[in-house]
Amino acid sequence: MHACQTRDMTLLRPGVPTASWVTLALGCAFLGVAFAGASIPPVFVSSSLLVAATWFSGGVILHRAMAVGRTPPAIGREGSALRRRPLALGAGATRGRPGAARAYRLAALVALGTVVFFFAGAWVLSVIPWTAGLVHAAAASASWTPLWLTVALATITGWGEETFFRWGLPNAWSRNGQWWALGIYTLSTVFTGNLALVLAAPMLGVVCQFVLNATGRLGAACLVHTGFSLGIVGLVPLVFGT
Secondary structure (H helix, E strand, O other): OHHHHHHHHHOOOOHHHHHHHHHHHHHHHHHHHHHHOOOOHHHHHHHHHHHHHHHHHHHHHHHHHHHOOOOOOOOOOOOOOOOOOOOEOOOOOOOOOOOHHHHHHHHHHHHHHHHHHHHHHHHHHHHOOOOHHHHHHHHHOOOOOOHHHHHHHHHHHHHHHHHHHHHHHHHHOOOOHHHHHHHHHHHHHHHHOOHHHHHHHHHHHHHHHHHHHHHOEHHHHHHHHHHHHHHHHHHHHHHHOO
């Protein structure tokens, strides 16, 4: 009984919520600066790297902090797509989950489907007069920096987002952690000032969390996010750029 109480108390130590909010504050601030300074490549590049570094470090800190205590209770109803499961960084299969080859094949298929879905959505939005401006604004925001560099930064930042919002942050909440993290992730994209990214965030978040839950591998979720970055951040400016 005493041991159980000790493990429960470790979940409430001040360092865990403090790390969550400090990471969010810094990440959102750097994100806002990056997009506000998109027309100034040095500002955009340096701020984007700071965003990625913030998400990476915050996710690792939270995951390690929670690892010394007990695993938080299950989240949501049994069978939920966002049900809480123990998460692995990448190496080694976990019980009841596919091995590495199957896990990354699944992630690759989901990544391809994600690209097709979002690109088709961008095309639909581009032919609707009321929403065409969203797509062209998203394409224009990438025009100030060489496309290859923009895609590289988006890819690295995406890995950081998966590390924090899908791997670290859900562990810092005792109930419904993955749903809270999804909501906060969506709100964080508001700082980009890009409505298209805000609309895409919850859908991308659900898909990446599903892959992470199904495979137990952070790398699989990062692969899906990489597909989004390569296909959408790379293709949309080429096809819909002005």
